[in-house]
Amino acid sequence: MGLFEDFSRFLETRLEEFIKDNPHLELQALEEQLREQEEDTLRLIAELNQEEKKLETEILNIAQDIQKWHTWVQKAQAANRLDLAAQAQEREATLLRQGNQRWGQMQGVKERIQKSKELYYQVQQRHQEVKAKAAELEANRAKAKSQPTPQNSWETQGWNQSQFYSSSDSFNDSLEAKFRQWEMDDELNQLKRNMGR
Known part of the structure; x- marks a missing residue:
């Protein structure tokens, strides 16, 4: 087991x-x-x-x-x-x-x-x-x-970050999720290979 x-x-x-x-x-x-x-x-x-x-x-x-x-x-x-x-x-x-x-x-x-x-x-x-x-x-x-929170409100959004930064950030989150999924799949496959021995 x-x-x-x-x-x-x-x-x-x-x-x-x-x-x-x-x-x-x-x-x-x-x-x-x-x-x-x-x-x-x-x-x-x-x-x-x-x-x-x-x-x-x-x-x-x-x-x-x-x-x-x-x-x-x-x-x-x-x-x-x-x-x-x-x-x-x-x-x-x-x-x-x-x-x-x-x-x-x-x-x-x-x-x-x-x-x-x-x-x-x-x-x-x-x-x-x-x-x-x-x-x-x-x-x-x-x-x-x-x-609504201060970070999400219209007034403070422009002060804290630019529009380009937020779209780039969401792109990085998506890319990060793909890498994390890939790493997780790789670990699972490694576990399966180890168990198959």
Whole structure:
């Protein structure tokens, strides 16, 4: 589960940076990533559930075969056909080993399902937190727009900055957001590569 832990730590540290730098755009990007993580985790859980069902079916089939061979061992022993009884016992022992192996695999899958469910709830909770933060931020932005402040008023705008500076500033903010998004994507890709090893 190292990938999930690294991803969770990454999200926690980046959330604070996102809020400081460009809250509304970065929160939207983070919200999208969390939504994708939820979907990926649900897909993984579905795949693991299918694998568990497949293993259960195999175990039941092996158990039926073990019963059949056990019955043949008893019949061969009763008929004093020790050669057949020995071969049937070997087959029964092989099936028991296969059954134990499949049982162990199924227990491993069940553990992975449980951990994936825990991860899903953690990601879902983080997603809700980000949604709430985005809604709070949007409410604050709407409130700030409706209340004129000295920096935003017509009288002081000309004194503090030129029109050229403000348009250049918004261009830089857009460019900065692109670079931050690129860096974030690069970090995510690096995490994915590290986990794939």
